Amino acid sequence: EAGVTQSPTHLIKTRGQQATLRCSPISGHTSVYWYQQALGLGLQFLLWYDEGEERNRGNFPPRFSGRQFPNYSSELNVNALELEDSALYLCASSLAFGDRSYEQYFGPGTRLTVT
């Protein structure tokens, strides 16, 4: 069974530009999550999508946004990039509800570098 996949592996952008990160969940999982792993800040929850809707959002500004497509894949967009957005962005997927909904499976991540 294929795991969570993310693309690209690495992304280098300039301050003020926009970045788009992509994620495909495990087959059968309808929920997709995005986390930011920045140096010194640990893993922070960004967004949760399920059935095409944003269900929950972490403490991040509105320039972090995303969407989920009918095939449950997801995109994370970061607008007006700032230097502190440099981080590893991890996508995870899970079943939507029930006891296993917290059992999240992670992809390898996209390393975003803002210069």
Added chain:
Amino acid sequence: GDSVTQMEGPVTLSEEACLTINCTYTATGYPSLFWYVQYPGEGLQLLLKATKADDKGSNKGFEATYRKETTSFHLEKGSVQVSDSAVYFCALGAGGYNKLIFGAGTRLAVHP
């Protein structure tokens, strides 16, 4: 709010030594508890989980027991290998919003 506290690393051990990484949590209700492992250059892998008090999660020789009375979920392994070198994250899932809250991570280095 909900939070997870892990022992600070790095933890440096010789091969075949015993490992304990402490994890305590603060949460309302009865969270699910997890240990994730991150090998160098990779994403997170779910190592083990426990969903209710006194549950013991286990995988690959690692164990952790959900202790409600001490709000703890310490990770243990009887004999570590060089291949166990990684960063270990304790996490809790609570609040009904499917959000995982992670500890800061503990880096483990195992030497031959």
